Amino acid sequence: MNPYTEDQSQSIGSLGESKLIEQLKDWLGDAAPAAPFGMGDDCAVLPFPSPGAQQLVTADPIIYGKHFDAQVSPAQAAAKLMRRNLSDIAAMGGRPTHAIICLALDPKVSISWIEPFYKALAEEAKRFQCVIVGGDVSSADHFLGAFLTLYGETSAPHPPLLRHSAQVGSPIFVTGSLGGTRLKKHHSFIPRISEGQWLARSEHCLSCSDLSDGLGKDFANVLPPALGCEIDCSQLPIADDAIETAKSSGKDALYHVFNDGEDFELIFALKPGTAVDSFLTQWRKELQTPVTKIGYATSRTVSKAPRLSFKNAPQSLSANGYEHLR
Ligand SMILES: Nc1ncnc2c1ncn2[C@@H]1O[C@H](COP(=O)(O)OP(=O)(O)O)[C@@H](O)[C@H]1O
Ligand SMILES: Cc1ncc(C[n+]2csc(CCOP(=O)(O)OP(=O)(O)O)c2C)c(N)n1
Ligand SMILES: [Mg+2]
Known part of the structure; x- marks a missing residue:
């Protein structure tokens, strides 16, 4: 789906930042806990990892024109954003816990794109058992990017799986x-x-x-x-x-x-x-x-x-x- 609209009344520009953030929280529903553990304060307050586990954190975005195009639906773009970060947590042998999502959006992005995108993010978070605890919205010209930071933890008491550790004959x-x-x-x-x-x-x-x-x-x-x-x-x-x-x-x-x-x-x-x-x-x-x-x-x-x-x-x-x- 083309994420942009020429009809101002259908665009996120007609909402503005504060109204959009309220909407985002609504669309996330119970995938987004209340402050101070989730959206609504200057930071989200996270618990320590489980005993014996180590904290993992990774970041990867999706950018329109670089990671997806108009062939991809908003729900598919959301799944890709969550899952490409989940794939990094998987590579370390961990499980996901908390996500932060920063948006840089042209005001012409349509509400009918961002709404299914956020509803699908909520579905993905529930499916993979993590919560969305915050993020940021800023405007950008001719750009649509969603930047996800995903926290996770290792599978206690096992250490994380690391890169670059094969030996001759592995x-x-x-x-x-x-x-x-x-x-x-x-x-x-x-x-x-x-x-x-x-x-x-x-x-x-x-x-x-x-x-x-x-x-x-x-x-x-x-x-x-x-x-x-x-x-x-x-x-x-x-x-x-x-x-x-x-x-x-x-x-x-x-x-x-x-x-x-x-x-x-x-x-x-x-x-x-x-x-x-x-x-x-x-x-x-x-x-x-x-x-x-x-x-x-x-x-x-x-x-x-x-x-x-x-x-x-x-x-x-x-x-x-x-x-x-x-
Ligand atoms: N802009 C950046 N600032 C700091 N660290 C970065 C930046 N971009 C990538 N890295 C780090 O470099 C490493 C390799 O990045 P990347 O190739 O993107 O990994 P991946 O394929 O797992 O996403 C990762 O540890 C990542 O956190
Ligand atoms: C519109 C569009 N252009 C190009 C691609 C192909 N593509 C985009 S990024 C990428 C490589 C992986 O992405 P990257 O951001 O390097 O992931 P990381 O290694 O950081 O996890 C590929 C093959 C695509 N899927 N969609
Ligand atoms: Mg990367």
């Missing part, structure tokens, strides 16, 4: 399937919260991250700078929608797997020598989400940054991922 896995994001997954994925928590509880996982910028870039998230990674392209879980996308893009489906980003799946590395078959049996007993071993961490002598090498790759595969500002 088998590397991904959840779900990759490369199918352009058609719909970028706004309709499920953050892998249970899977992240399960990994945090397992004694096998050394390192974990989520795939937001594409496997060709984010593989490096689980590796220390001195290591490389060999990926067996014949083992990659290619999404049906990656194959569909490839039909019209003129590129190989693997191109979309490595470069399109926004898979919001987990990539993780296990301790070297982990019995992969019994790990997989255990996973499949307790989790429904598919998981695939895609390769392993390799040693590298001359190194500034982790390097990717391939088995069974098509010739001239480019695998760089998504990079803002370029």
Whole structure:
């Protein structure tokens, strides 16, 4: 849906900041607790994390024209905003608790866009068991951005799952399937919260991250700078929608797997020598989400940054991922 209207009476400009904030609170309903624990004071007052848990906090926005466009409904945009932050909490093995949302909006944004957007944020918060405790509204010219800060906590007593901690020989896995994001997954994925928590509880996982910028870039998230990674392209879980996308893009489906980003799946590395078959049996007993071993961490002598090498790759595969500002 196009978020803008030329009819001033239907725009948020006709409400003004204070009236809009009142409306936002109404639309959030019981997803927004009362002050001082929620909206209404200068700060929200948050409780300490549960005993033995550590506090997590992450931030990612959605910006019109950068993370979504007019093809995406306000409810889908809201789900994407919540879930891309939830995906970071999942990657650390945590669960979400509290969210703050800052809006920068052109006055021409329509009430009929912001209302379903906020109602869907409330639905998402309830579904993923967190509350929306505040935020900010400011005006911006020709811009629509919603910036979410999400608090969470680790799964006590387990430490958070960190990036860059794989070791030589670590088998590397991904959840779900990759490369199918352009058609719909970028706004309709499920953050892998249970899977992240399960990994945090397992004694096998050394390192974990989520795939937001594409496997060709984010593989490096689980590796220390001195290591490389060999990926067996014949083992990659290619999404049906990656194959569909490839039909019209003129590129190989693997191109979309490595470069399109926004898979919001987990990539993780296990301790070297982990019995992969019994790990997989255990996973499949307790989790429904598919998981695939895609390769392993390799040693590298001359190194500034982790390097990717391939088995069974098509010739001239480019695998760089998504990079803002370029
Ligand atoms: N503008 C910024 N100021 C401070 N820290 C930032 C900024 N942008 C990103 N970071 C931090 O850099 C790290 C990598 O960011 P990013 O690639 O956006 O992570 P993710 O893919 O998980 O969103 C994160 O720890 C993030 O908090
Ligand atoms: C209109 C529009 N343009 C481009 C994209 C594709 N896209 C936008 S951001 C992004 C990468 C991930 O986003 P980023 O903000 O880098 O997430 P982070 O790594 O910070 O979690 C991709 C593939 C899109 N989904 N919609
Ligand atoms: Mg980010």
